[in-house]
Amino acid sequence: ETVLTQSPVTLSLSPGERATLSCRASQSISTYLAWYQQKPGQAPRLLIFDASNRAPGVPGRFSGSGSGTDFTLTISSLEPEDFALYYCQQLTDWPRTFGQGTKLEIK
Amino acid sequence: QLVQSGVEVKKPGASVKISCKTSGYTFRSYALSWVRQAPGQGLEWMGWINGYNGDTKYSQKFQGRVIMTIDASTKTGFLELRSLRSDDTAIYYCARDPYPYSPRWLDPWGQGTLVSVSP
Numbered sequence A: 001e002t003v004l005t006q007s008p009v010t011l012s013l014s015p016g017e018r019a020t021l022s023c024r025a026s027q028s029i030s031t032y033l034a035w036y037q038q039k040p041g042q043a044p045r046l047l048i049f050d051a052s053n054r055a056p057g058v059p060g061r062f063s064g065s066g067s068g069t070d071f072t073l074t075i076s077s078l079e080p081e082d083f084a085l086y087y088c089q090q091l092t093d094w095p096r097t098f099g100q101g102t103k104l105e106i107k
Numbered sequence B: 001q002l003v004q005s006g007v008e009v010k011k012p013g014a015s016v017k018i019s020c021k022t023s024g025y026t027f028r029s030y031a032l033s034w035v036r037q038a039p040g041q042g043l044e045w046m047g048w049i050n051g052y053n054g055d056t057k058y059s060q061k062f063q064g065r066v067i068m069t070i071d072a073s074t075k076t077g078f079l080e081l082r083s084l085r086s087d088d089t090a091i092y093y094c095a096r097d098p099y100p101y102s103p104r105w106l107d108p109w110g111q112g113t114l115v116s117v118s119p
Helices: none
Strands: A003-006 A009-014 A021-027 A033-038 A045-049 A063-065 A071-074 A085-090 A104-105 B002-004 B008-010 B017-023 B031-037 B043-050 B056-058 B066-071 B076-081 B090-097 B113-117
Touching: A003 A085, A009 A021, A009 B090, A021 A033, A021 A085, A021 A104, A033 A063, A045 A063, A045 B113, A085 B043, B002 B090, B008 B017, B017 B090, B017 B113, B031 B066, B043 B066, B043 B090, B076 B090
Parallel strands: A009 A104, B008 B113
Antiparallel strands: A003 A021, A021 A071, A033 A045, A033 A085, A063 A071, A085 A104, B002 B017, B017 B076, B031 B043, B031 B090, B043 B056, B066 B076, B090 B113
């Protein structure tokens, strides 16, 4: 089973700042990594697929990078609505594991 | 769009069956994945079912307790979980899954179904 480790667990930033979230895989997953955003009381929402492709409708301030075992989600300039939970998921092998999540909170 | 069935309250040892009614796409061209989230916890992938032929892949954690099925005539997927325990209390989500085709993602997601297991 591929274990995904996200860091940091909590990230405290202010609107307008740049956010960098990390996801590390226990073995190579090529670029089969997705990022999701989840707000309280809502279902997760797809942001990034195949490590670096923005899903339709996702603002341009969100970008993803990485391959193999190390991946990054970057939010270039935080908007108030970006403060939420973020999860990565690998879609290379079974089971399709998720990281434990990073909480992005307002400083 | 994926619309799930409503809240379920069950006793330990019982079974629950959740539905996920799809619309707006060709049902047989996509799979469904099921993911759950315990209160205050992260996302946990449970399994996958092919919308074309009903093939399944289950997380080892749930093997023997979970059954995923589809009804192509109503474009609906089902998740049945047996021998419920208190730690099965969670929100259960279905999500459209293009695998084995590309791209690899889960999108969109259903609104979630709360299953509460309590004596």
